[in-house]
Amino acid sequence: MYLYGASGHAKVIIDILQSTGESVAGLFDDNPDLKELCGIKVLGKFKPGRELEEPLIISIGNNRIRASIAQQLTVKYGQAISNTAILSPGASVGEGTVVMQGTILQAEVEVGKHVIINTGAKVDHDCVVGDFAHVSPGAVLCGNVSVGEGTWIGAGAVVIPGVKIGKWCQVGAGAVVIRDIPDNAVVVGNPGKIIKYC
Template structure:
């Protein structure tokens, strides 16, 4: 997953970017600089601050270091650049796993045999993904979440910290699974699910927009 002999560039200067930078450095690679469109941003300590991203093809692989799935998707679709992926060396990844571009795998993540991970996915600290799981693009698996075998997660979905998804469950696109939820049945697109056992409390409102797959408004079940 590491692009050898190249520096990485980061888009975003938040705490999430700090963890990605640490993953890069733990692989004995370099962070060549940090872009941030926020005019008040000063970048990350001890790393070159490159200011606002200019749309051009830089020579170094870029990682979009934005935790929000919707914003990450928007930026990726605007940027014209080689994307890099990075995995912290403490992660345990089967050699049969496939990982897409722009994806980051944080400390102590477990990825078991024949998992397929899409592009620009975040696998956060201590997440456990068992055999034959499939994660769509722009998914975020939060710290300590557990996906049992053969779970399918659709594009842009957020799995909350400490959530558990039982074997064979299908979770739709742009859904949100609350922290600590236990998912025992399939979850439709745009659903917001909480509790043990998980229950749908409301839905995001779908939107026909190039960048924003749903609006900020929500509807009740």
């Protein structure tokens, strides 16, 4: 497996891959000063059109940057799913997605492409998480929640059952979302309130 992005997020993905017996062949990063991360060689900037023998994961936490890179590259993408995560046999996980340590994905959960389901997040039955979204550490999506493309759910946030969150939203850490949220909204607090649009 190759990783694109040599940062703290990549360190966690390296841990996940190595704990599941997957080796990391190298990392790509746009910063020419980076030479290695966790003992793995940084191979420089990834040039579009380059062919890889192994799959790639975009190991960048920023949803918009991850989406922009994925839309430019035509490579085979892998996944990183921690062996401490609990996945229902009925859950599905898209390419390029990372499911971190202690996560739970319940029955009929659908997770899109290039998503981050972060440490200890809980995603209950029938939830749908769109491409390029990020469910942060300790966040809870109750049953039948829909999270739109590129949306970020902050650490420790809770979304009650049946709520639909639009595309490219930001839900603040610790927020409690009790009603639907339109695209591009920024929501904070308990109960969650829209404070602006991005």
